[in-house]
Amino acid sequence: DADVTQTPRNRITKTGKRIMLECSQTKGHDRMYWYRQDPGLGLRLIYYSFDVKDINKGEISDGYSVSRQAQAKFSLSLESAIPNQTALYFCATSDSGGTPYFGPGTRLTVT
Amino acid sequence: DQQVKQNSPSLSVQEGRISILNCDYTNSMFDYFLWYKKYPAEGPTFLISISSIKDKNEDGRFTVFLNKSAKHLSLHIVPSQPGDSAVYFCAASGGAGNQFYFGTGTSLTVIP
Numbered sequence: 001d002a003d004v005t006q007t008p009r010n011r012i013t014k015t016g017k018r019i020m021l022e023c024s025q026t027k028g029h030d031r032m033y034w035y036r037q038d039p040g041l042g043l044r045l046i047y048y049s050f051d052v053k054d055i056n057k058g059e060i061s062d063g064y065s066v067s068r069q070a071q072a073k074f075s076l077s078l079e080s081a082i083p084n085q086t087a088l089y090f091c092a093t094s095d096s097g098g099t100p101y102f103g104p105g106t107r108l109t110v111t
Numbered sequence: 112d113q114q115v116k117q118n119s120p121s122l123s124v125q126e127g128r129i130s131i132l133n134c135d136y137t138n139s140m141f142d143y144f145l146w147y148k149k150y151p152a153e154g155p156t157f158l159i160s161i162s163s164i165k166d167k168n169e170d171g172r173f174t175v176f177l178n179k180s181a182k183h184l185s186l187h188i189v190p191s192q193p194g195d196s197a198v199y200f201c202a203a204s205g206g207a208g209n210q211f212y213f214g215t216g217t218s219l220t221v222i223p
Contacts, residue, residue, distance in 0.1 A: 090155070102156070
C-alpha cells in the first residue's frame with residue numbers, strides 16, 4: 001500500500017464549484033504539505049501543517065483553504081474554483097525537518 | 112521571486128555518459144538541499160540530499176555537489192541510463208519555518 005494517498009486522482013469541475021482534495025498518510029509523519037505544479041513554475045507550496053493544531057500559509061494560499069482532520073489526514077479545498085487553479089496538486093509528508101515524501105498527485109481541471 | 116532556480120528546462124544525454132543537472136539558490140539561510148525525480152503521472156520521488164556542512168554526497172550513480180559560496184548545487188548521474196529520463200527538481204530549506212522551496216525542474220532525456 002502507498003504511504004501517501006490522494007483522492008481523487010483526476011477531477012474536472014466547473015468555475016465556481018467547491019472542490020475538496022484529500023490526502024492520507026501511513027508514514028506517521030507530523031508534517032503535511034500541499035503543493036501545486038504548473039508548467040514552467042515547478043512546485044509551489046500552498047499550505048503546510050506541522051501538527052494537527054498548526055496550519056500555515058505557503059507561497060500561494062489565496063483561493064485555497066485546508067483542514068487537518070487528524071495526524072494522518074490533510075485536505076485542501078477550493079471554495080470557488082477558477083480556471084487558473086487548473087494544475088497538478090501534490091500532498092507531501094515529512095517528519096520534523098526531514099525530507100518530504102509525495103503522494104501520486106491529483107490532476108484538477110477547472111473549466 | 113524564485114529562490115531556487117533551474118535555468119535549463121531540458122537536457123539530452125547519450126546513454127552511458129554523464130548527466131549534470133544544475134540548480135542555483137538565492138537565500139543564504141538554506142542549509143538542506145534535495146533532489147527529486149519525477150515520472151509522468153507520478154509524484155516526485157526523493158533521490159538524494161545534502162546538508163550545508165558537506166560539499167559532496169554520493170549514492171550509487173548519483174552524486175550531489177554543493178558550492179555554498181556560489182549558492183550552486185549540481186546533480187551528477189554516471190553512467191546515465193534510459194530509465195533516468197524524467198523531470199528532476201532541486202529543493203532547498205533552512206531558516207524559520209523549514210519550508211522547502213522547489214526549482215522549476217529540468218527534463219532529462221537519456222538517449223539509448
